[in-house]
Amino acid sequence: MRSRWWLPLLGAMLLGGVGLAGGLLRAPEYTSHTQFFVSTTESANASDVFQGSQFSQQRVSSYARLLTGEELAGRVVDRLGLDSTPRELTEQVTAEAVVDTVLIDVDVTDRDPELAQRVAATLGSEFIALVQELETPGADGVSPVRVTVTDAADLPDEPSSPAPWVYVAGCLLAGLLLGCAAAVLRQQLDRSVRDPGSAAELAGAPLVGIVLRDNSLQTRPTLAADDQGSTAEGFRQLRTNLQFLDVDRPPQVIMISSAVAGEGKSVVAVNLALTLTTAGRRVALVEADLRRPRAARYLGVPGEVGLTDVLAGQAGLVDVLQPLEGGSLSLIAAGPMPPNPSDLLASSHMTDVLNALRADHDYVVIDAPPLLPVADASGLAVAVDGVVLVVRHGATHKEQVRQARETVDRVGGRVLGVVLNVVPPKAAASVARGYGPGSAYAADADRLAPG
Structure with missing residues (x-):
């Protein structure tokens, strides 16, 4: 509901405007009031008076019906020579018997105050x-x-209706109610992942990171080493959590993937690799999404020669390693697009490449293809220490996360954890974790140092 606060506001504004316009544009109406007293003609003694009062009270409810009936309306139409029909006139008349009395209140409404009085x-x-x-x-x-x-x-000397502010108040309330109903309905129908708890449950693994939305990543996908923003802190927290997943045997070869494309996995993989280097680690970043490579372009280096050349036996591993960040980061770009990406990534040559990288680096981060659209990542999942699933806040469907986890489980892989990505800073998930505006972290961000 917090992310959909605008729906009740929008409903109130729209219907409030409609109510104001309707109240101002509607022609004024005037109401003339009259009242009748019903009694019995003869009352010789106290008993007759009591019985007569009861008789009159029994009659007034029936008389109220007569006052709004077409028979009486027809007589009024004929006597005044009105253009309206008896049925139309009855819609202008209201009659109400006053409870426990012999009085009947009658109101006649019309756009002409004098005609209302005459009627x-x-x-x-x-x-x-x-x-x-x-x-x-x-x-x-x-x-x-x-x-x-x-x-x-x-x-009547003043209109009885319309009262513009009454219309506005009613429409505002109706708009708020409709907006709240729309927000609740939309939340019920929303099948996307929006909170850390459901992300972890669906992935069958702990939440290892929350990365807040940073619009600057659209033009500059990598964060500076000295960046003190909340997004950079999210990657540092991810680095720490991965190191402590298994204290005795921490994962060394980590595959970063997602259920479908567009979840931001390549941005996560690149920035995780960079963040690991700031902690003094030697990291190899492997661009294994052979169909849609992104890592080399994000880092601003050529990617024409790379992993596919090594797997095809056309180049050695040392020939395609590109040192970055003063040598602490080594990139293996994807290389040319092969006709059989799935076979290459599941081959024994790929396992040999990973073992060689494992021997020379503290961490090997693999930017892998998404799990559901193609089978490329499935064969790779068994050759790594574990898979980190990237889930985009408000975009990835719950069923997609579940299917991605099942895909990894089916081939014998292991899901290390899940990263909730592109989280709006004011979303409930980020605030709950202490990452949002107003949190302790936001207040102390200027005192945090990288690494």
Whole structure:
């Protein structure tokens, strides 16, 4: 709900505007009020008075129905020569019997205040005549009921409607309710991963990092070694967590992958490798996404010769290693696009390459293809110490994370952990972990040093 706060606000603004426009554009209406008193004609003693009062109270509810009926409306239309039909006139009349009394309140509404008064007055006289006709037992009989006008029809001097601010208030409330309902519905229908707990549960592995969204990475995918921002701190936390996953046998050859493309795995792989070098480690970065290589371009180095040349026997490992960061980082670019990426990555030659890199480096970080679209990463998963799954906040579907984990499990691989990537700084996940604005980390960020 916190990430969808704008839906209730938008609903209130839209419907509030509609209510204001409707209230201002609608023609004013005026209401004339009149009131009737119902009594019995003869009351000789106290008992007659009591019985007459009960008789009158029983009659008023029926009379209220008569006042809004088409019979009486037809008489008023004929007497005043109105253009409207009896049915249309009944929609302008409201009658209500006052509880525990013999009074009936009647309101007549019309755009013309004088016509509203004339209709209300005529309605009163015609109503009295109609009651006399209905209650008189015979031609020479006497009606036991007497109807008296206690409040004559008044001439309204101010509109009874519309009241613009009433419309606005009602529409604002309706907009808020609809917006809240839309936010709840959208949350229920949202199948994407948005919190660390569900990411870890779906991956079947612990959360090893949260990387906050940094728009600058779109143009400059690598972070500087002395960067003190929250995103850089997220990569340093990822580095620390990976080192302590298994104190006795920490993972050395780590494959970075994702369920589908576009999750930011290459950015994570490159910046993790750079962050490891700031801690004094010798790191080899392998660009193993042979179909869509990104790492060499992110680091600003050529990638025409690389891993595929080594696996095809056309070059030696030492020939394609590109030293960076003063020699602490070595990059093996992807090289030319092969016709059979899956076979190359699952080959024994690939295992030999990884073993050679393992012997000469503290860490080997592999930027691997996504797990679900192609089978390239599946064969590679068994040759590494573990897989780190990159999950993009609000984009990766829960079922995709589950399927990615099952793919790794099916080939006998191991999911080391999950990284929740591109997390909005104000999202609940980042705040809960102490990474968001207002957290202790944000307040102390200027005091944190890299490494």
